[in-house]
Every structure is written in C-alpha cells, then in structure tokens.
Amino acid sequence: MRPEPEADGEIVRAVLAGDRERYAQLVERYRDRYARYAARMLGSADAAEDAVQDAFVRAFDQLSQCKEPDKFVGWFFLILRNRCFAERRRSRTETSLEAAETVAAADRTEGGAETAERRRALQLALMALTPDQREVFVLKHVEGLSYGEIAERLSTSVPSLKMRMHRAYDKLREQLREHT
Amino acid sequence: MSEHEFHPLVKQLLDGDITLAALPPELRAEGEEALHLLAAVDRSPVQLPAVSRRVMRAVASRPARSVWRRVVEPRDVRLRIRPWLLAPALAIAAALILFLRPAPTAAPGSLITVRFVLVAPDAHEVSLAGTFNRWDAHATPLVRSGPTGVWTATLTLAAGQHQYAFVVDGVRWVPDPGAPAVDDGFGRRNSVLTL
C-alpha cells in the first residue's frame, strides 16, 4: 500500500520548522515543470538551469514569506518569472549560438534537420519579442495554458493578454520573414 | 495594416478560437502560414537534473533559520562571528549577541563604532568586505589575537544600512552566522548591519 504523496503545504511547513532536507522533495517535484518555460523565455537550457536553480534557492531563503504554503508552486513560479525577466541575452549572435546548440539535440529526434531548423528560427524570433510578449506566447503555445489561466497567474486581464499576443504574432511573422 | 500583420481572423485562428476551415478562401494561405509558425514551436520537455543537487548544496550551507539561536556545542561552527557595538566593559557571552544601546539616533551622518569578531583558528588571514569599503577584500584585515583564533576589527561607520561578509584566506566569502543575512543575488548571502 503506497502512502499518499505529501501535499506541498506539509513539506513547506516541515522545512520552515527546520527540516530543510525535505525541501529536496519540492525541488524534485517542480524542477522540470517550469524548466521548459524558462528555456523558451531565456533561449537556452543552460540559462534555464541557472534561472531555475536561483529561483529555488531564493524561494528557500524567502520561504517564510510564502503566504499560502499549499500554493507553493504558484508562488515559486512568480519568483522564477522575476528571475527570467531580470536576465537579458547579451546579443543576438550569442543567442543564436545557444539556441542552435539547444536544438541540435532535437536534430536527433523527430522530424530531423528541417524541423530543427524551423524550431531554431522560431526560438530566435521569440528572443526578438519583449519579455512580456514572449511570455504570453510561451505560456499559451508551449505550456498550453488558456488565456483565462494565464490571466489568473499573471494577475492581469484576458483582453490585455490578447493584445500583447497579437502584437507578438505580428512581430514573429516579421522576424521569420526577414531571417529566412 | 502593415504588410507583416496577420489578418485579425488569422489571429483568432492562432488563438485557437476558430478553425482553418472557417477562414474565407483568400485568407487560407495566410492561415496555413500561421499554422506552420505554430508547428515550429518547441514543446519538448526540458530536464534539469543537476538543479536538485546544486540547490540542496546551497540550502545546506544556509545558516540556521533562527540565527540567534544559542549555539552551545563547544567544537561548533569554526566560524563564529559577532558584530557588536563598542562600549566599555561589555561582557559578551559565548553565543549571545548584544546590541549595545547608547541612545541610538537614526540621524544620518551620526557615527557608530562597531567591532567585528570572528573565531577562526584555522584561518591564515581574515578580512572584512562590505558596502562601507567597496567590497574590497584587502581593505580591512582583521587582526588575530593569540592561539584561540579570535580575529577582530573595529570600524566607525555612518548610521544607515550596511551589508558585509568576511573573506577567509582571501578566497572564501562567509556571511556572519550571528547576524541577519540576505540573498546577495549571486548565490551567496550578505550579513546586514542596520545602524
């Protein structure tokens, strides 16, 4: 008989009471959930790794400020998000090198070189958007959230998200046309 | 409408509100272009196995949460650091930190003398770096007194907010486990001194 997995709130409370080893459970649980979001936001898995790591460490440091321990993951997401927004890539060239390296792995999976090339091109184009635009695109089209879910998470309205997204669509089209 | 802008209906297609079939014929090509764009989205999962180990390593190095807890084990923490305000005949118990209270004024510009102490018998050199000395690891060496390995420096600082850390043997940046600490933005912590 398997015990039920522990709720996030239980783990947070245990860590706050001094059992810091339990924090590893939260890290395991959510480490990869937002890794993809961070990677698409920052343009590479390496940058994502730094960002996710920093965010978990910061979340630990500020754990006593987590007002709703049962909703740790939402609070953690905001910390990660802030960390992603604070980062900027140095230049387009370096972004392209990293994006190319990241997607090189995709080469070996489905679709082959052509898919890899198109993915690389889109990731590059994404990096030309503002972080806000990139984020709404990533949350909807990579993470699969609805506008309503995104609005709730970012404490904003669906109309303003759509406006942001529609500008993103246009910019992506422009970028893809100019660089293909 | 600029030449790069998608038609509003195509944007609805992108949003998933309508299907390709719902587009008028003259917009089909644009609709397909839009769907091609979406097909290029990389949704492959990203895994970061190394993160767990690194995070837990950082977590393990954080000082105990209630930093003022009495630390009683004698062979404890090799680095025991206590800033306190200089005053005559002040006796400091082994692990208690007392902030002296000479009628503190918050008047900016007023000066307060602070003594920093580090117990580090195995260190060869110890210095103090912080906002008051441009984080220069060489500017403020502590002086060792005797075999017990007690290192001391006394500074006069302006009233206000200061952050600092000790630098042990020129390379190891160590916050003061006896003082409140904040994230330094680089994966370490700085100690805080509010005068």
Place this chain on the structure above:
Amino acid sequence: MIATLLVIPLTLLGMQQQDSIAARLAGRVTPDVATLVQQLSVAASARGLPVDPLIQKAIEGSAKGVPAERVATAVRWVAMQLDTAAAALREGGVVTDTLVIAAGEFAISAGLSNHDITALARTGASVAALTVGLRVAGTLAAMGVPSAENIGLISTKLRSGRPPGDLLLVPADVQSEIARGVTPAQAAAGLERAAAAQARHDPPPGRGNPPPHPPAPPHP
C-alpha cells in the same frame, strides 16, 4: 511590471554625476558592466530612483569574482526592485526621496513584498521614520520574522510617533526574545502587543511630531 529601459542620451545626466559614477566603477568592474550601470543609472535617475544600490551591486559582484553576465543580471534585478519599491511607496502616499526608496529596495531584497511596503507607507509616518522602519523591517525579515508579524510590529511602532531611533532597537529586542526560546513570529507579535499597550499609555503623537503628510498625487 518592468519599466522598459528608457533610452536617454547620457548628456541629460549631469556630467558631474556621470563622472562620479564612472570614477566609482573605474578599475572595479568590466567595461561592459560599467556601461550597463551607467545606462541603468541614467534611467534610474530620471525616475527619481537612487543610483547607489546599482553601483554597489556591480562592485560587489565584481569583487566576489562573479562572471560579468551574472553581475549584469543582479544589477538589473536591483533596478527592478528599486522600481517596485518606489511604486509601492507612492501607492502608500509617500512623497519619495532616494533614501526611502533604497530602504524599500533593501526590504524587498530581504523578502518583503510590495504590499508590505505599501502597508508601512500607509502608516503615515514621516519619510525619515519610514526609511528607518523599512530598514528595520528588512532586517527582521532577514532574521526570519514572517511578514504579517513583521509589518504588524513595525506599523505599530511607526504609528506610535516615537523617535525613529527607537526602531533601531527592535532587532535586538526581537533577538532577546528569541534567545528566550520563542519563534521569530512569536517574538515580533509579543513586542507588537507590548508596543500597542504602551501606545495607549503614552501621550498621543502629534506633540512635537510632524503630522502625517497628505497622500501624493497619483504617480503617472
């Protein structure tokens, strides 16, 4: 949300200030970081934000041997937190100066939220007192006091109208209580009760204290 970096010609920033920033950074940070700090300082200055925290963070990172790109990220993070602090203060009706904004930034870096900052601002304390209050609140947060008890205690102290120097005693008071064996939250809550009880006995604030200033006009 993050303010977009304003592109402002460097000439708009006083030449003297620009020189002094350059002088402080010279030899201590890489040229790229120096350029970034100059740019962020121009934008920050134009928004009435303090420049010192940006310079300090850049010098700190470089002194700690951190790669230039991470220094840049950290400096941008500070800039973000300065913006958040300023907005939170104005939301609370404070006519901000650079010192109080810097104090707010510190409080945020210690883990307080913009709502916590606004709550302290709404006590109506003078800017000088609020500056100390924010520094102390940040210190308490760093000591492990949860925000509710932290803001409760500091708000009560700020409203009591006692001199700001009294606030500087709070961390030591909290520490003494913790040494007695209670949690940081309990320590702060206990001190707040004591302060509230004292306030009932003290002469009302306003005698010799400046009245709370009226709310600032909405920030554009």
